[in-house]
Amino acid sequence: MGILSKGDNMYYVNIFFIFSFLGFLFENFLNVFTNDNFNSGILYGPWTFIYGIGALLIVVWNKFLAQYQMKKWKEIILFYLGITIFMTLVEFAGGMLIENIFHRTYWDYTNMRFNYGKYICLEVSLSWGVLATLINYLVLPWINKLAKKIPKLVSLVFIVLFVVDIIFTLIN
Numbered sequence: 001m002g003i004l005s006k007g008d009n010m011y012y013v014n015i016f017f018i019f020s021f022l023g024f025l026f027e028n029f030l031n032v033f034t035n036d037n038f039n040s041g042i043l044y045g046p047w048t049f050i051y052g053i054g055a056l057l058i059v060v061w062n063k064f065l066a067q068y069q070m071k072k073w074k075e076i077i078l079f080y081l082g083i084t085i086f087m088t089l090v091e092f093a094g095g096m097l098i099e100n101i102f103h104r105t106y107w108d109y110t111n112m113r114f115n116y117g118k119y120i121c122l123e124v125s126l127s128w129g130v131l132a133t134l135i136n137y138l139v140l141p142w143i144n145k146l147a148k149k150i151p152k153l154v155s156l157v158f159i160v161l162f163v164v165d166i167i168f169t170l171i172n
Helices: 006-034 049-066 072-102 122-149 152-171
Strands: none
Touching (some): 006 049, 006 122, 049 122
16 A cells, blocks of 8 residues: 555545645734734635645655654654655745746745745744644644545535636636
């Protein structure tokens, strides 16, 4: 059995949507307290899909490492190092794609000391690694139970709504 088994398809869809919604809440919570505004992100719906992508990477990286049945401390260190790199790549690619497709900049780290252009910096990358590691070992076990209980029809409705949202966003 590989990292992505056939029966897990809706599980991954559900993880994507759960974390996209949690990312939407997280971003808007931060925006209210730091910018005094409410910003739903790129799409119209209540999802910030870069968090969904990040969550999928967390799940896949965790499953990959679990195959090797190593000591827990080694697994945690390797998880942190790998996920920090993956999250940095997602943040960089996401920033570039958003700018090139939507002509907007949602984050800019040029004022940070160890930045590499607008979209990534060491300080934030290390923080994403810590947050992703905490999510993997503390939050994901609870979310996994929820993701596995969501009916397939609900998942399919979210997929349709998400695709419609992307289409409307690209048209406008």
